[in-house]
Amino acid sequence: MSTAPNLAPASRRDFLKGAAALGFPTIVPARVLGAAAPSNLIQVAQIGCGRIARGSEFPGVFRHHDLARFTAVCDLDAVRLADAKNLVESTYGKLTGTERFAGVKTYADYHELLADKSIDAVCISTPDHWHAQPAMEAALAGKDIYLQKPASLTIAEGRQMADVVKKSGRIFQQGSQQRSEFQFRYACELIRNGRLGRITEIYIGLPEDPGGDEEREMPVPPNLNYDMWLGSTPQAYYTEKRVHPQTPQLKGRYDRPGWLRCEQFGAGMITGWGAHHIDTAHVAMGTEHSGPIEAMATAEFPKKGLWDVHGPYHVRMRYANGVTMYLSEKYPTGLKFIGEDGWLWVTRGKYQLSDSDAGRPRSTVLDASNLNILRSGIRENELHLHASPRNDHHLDWLTAIKNRTQPVAPVEDGHRSCSACLVAHASMKLGRAVKWDPEKERFGDAEANGMLARPQRAPYGTTHVTGKG
Known part of the structure; x- marks a missing residue:
């Protein structure tokens, strides 16, 4: 007996039935997981609240609000931090049927977030040069980790991170959703x-x-901790296209950031x-x-x-x-x-x-x-x-946390x-x-x-x- 998509000439209904049996994405109500008491939910914090967090991690965990709950957010940009708090609270307000879900904590420094004993797991969606270090520190703080790819800025720090995470015994999922x-x-x-x-x-x-043009030096926005944003990389003058957009419009603030095209950061x-x-x-x-x-x-x-x-x-x-x-x-x-x-x-x-x-x-x-x-x-x-439940990368991670098993992308x-x-x-x-x-x-x-x-x-x-x- 084998499992394969039915690619022979057949009705679309027959094909979809076969695909569903293979784990093809289908819409399944969240209640399938069972109602979970708030005390049993995985308490998740988001580190880095930019474009990828808003497009991947926030919706990825929101989908499973009866299994996990964002309780804290962290960003070096105070405007993005406020946006994230508003997004989480308003989304959970709609999901839970209340006017607004209150109590989402905010942190400007992820070290303070990692010291919060109530947090079980973290999603790290920071620029590439800020991947390995917070993942290591999260593991040492006893948090399970979802880390966006690539794993590291250099091979050496990637090896350091892998060794620390494995020794810690924490559940780690690389954001390799394929x-x-x-x-x-x-x-x-x-x-x-x-x-x-x-x-x-x-x-x-x-x-x-x-490539692009030369960019003039600009004043550092008061809402951005630029020195910490640079992190372990060399000092460099601030210009908006080196970092991320600072537009007043919400949508524009989460356009593709300029750091992706700078070798200093990736x-x-x-x-x-x-x-x-x-x-x-x-x-x-x-x-x-x-x-x-x-x-x-x-x-x-x-x-x-x-x-x-x-x-x-x-x-x-x-x-x-x-x-x-x-x-x-x-x-x-x-x-x-x-x-x-x-x-x-x-x-x-x-x-x-x-x-x-x-x-x-x-x-x-x-x-x-x-x-x-x-x-x-x-x-x-x-x-x-390894087949992720519902072909859902975030659900695979959350399930691994619940069961203390290895996820699909360790x-x-x-x-x-x-x-x-x-x-x-x-x-x-x-x-x-x-x-x-x-x-x-x-x-x-x-x-x-x-x-x-x-x-x-x-x-x-x-x-x-x-x-x-």
């Missing part, structure tokens, strides 16, 4: 169970970021999107705790302007299993796996069927060289990957996906091939090893937490 989406899990299961034969190549398409799209798609490739290959052994990359970097992350690029990475992985902005966004017995394509989007020119049903987000590959399903005696996996991206980035910066030992987590030469870490500005940084700086 692991919880049906089409990605099913694609990986098909590949892991040999439907393509031996995998030889993987093609990954990621977006790119354009590596650009190679980690921004690469941490998702490389993570999927690792699951498909079964290399979640490993990485490439060699990378050769070329990239164009802006020669002037504030925004300096990579532009157009091409990456080739080799793995010990014989797979060669290619990444470029010229490929369609998604992953194409090439095997000895065919190919498989998977990308984001709602899993729906459409009729191809050949008149046979296909999916726009999951496709293969032979439709029988998709029809084959996963038999009971074959490998089945800390070591998140670190390894990020480190593979940073290996490629090192080759981009050096303009040459680099050798990588995924077991020792070291490059094959001293110049490349100099890129494993960055100097950390006191009193911030992961080395400040470990005391080994």
Whole structure:
């Protein structure tokens, strides 16, 4: 017996029934989880209340208000902090049928939040350079953690974070939501169970970021703790496009922030999107705790302007299993796996069927060289990957907290996906091939090893937490 989406010509109703049996997203009332007393709810705090928090973490936890409840919010920008408090209280007011849900605590410093014994878990949705340190400190404070990707700014701090979190025994979910989406899990299961034969190549398409102009120095807004926002990175004059919008309009305040295009705070799209798609490739290959052994990359970097992350690029990475992985902005966004017995394509989007020119049903987000590959399903005696309940990444995390079990995207996996991206980035910066030992987590030469870490500005940084700086 096997489980597979019914891709043979059939009614839409029949297909949806089969998809639901596979865990395809369906609308299920929250009451299915059962009414929970307030004292039994997971008390969650949000650290970083910007664009990603508002688009992912807030709605992700709101959906399960009978399992968890936001009780505190934290941000270095007082305006965003006030927005977050208003959002949480007004949303829970509507969900609970009261005029307004009161009592959401606010913190300008996450250290004070972590000292709050009533808080069980934290969602961390800060800029990339502020991922590893608060995750480590949250684990040491006894909090369970949901951390947005990428796991870290550097490979060295990613390793520090993974070690601290694992030693703490806390539940950690990386924000690699593709692991919880049906089409990605099913694609990986098909590949892991040999439907393509031996995998030889993987093609990954990621977006790119354009450069920008020079930006003048501006006064630091009184509502922003800019020194702490810079954190462990070097001092730099304030300009709005280095940080995030300060518009008076609510919607404009949560437009895509400028820090995403500054190497001071992240590596650009190679980690921004690469941490998702490389993570999927690792699951498909079964290399979640490993990485490439060699990378050769070329990239164009802006020669002037504030925004300096990579532009157009091409990456080739080799793995010990014989797979060669290619990444470029010229490929369609998604992953194409090439095997000895065919190919498989998977990308984001709602899993729906459409009729191809050949008149046979296909999916726009999951496709293969032979439709029988998709029809084959996963038999009971074959490998089945972790299936998040309702294909919901936040629910998977909350369920893991309740049951004290590992979620779908644990800390070591998140670190390894990020480190593979940073290996490629090192080759981009050096303009040459680099050798990588995924077991020792070291490059094959001293110049490349100099890129494993960055100097950390006191009193911030992961080395400040470990005391080994």
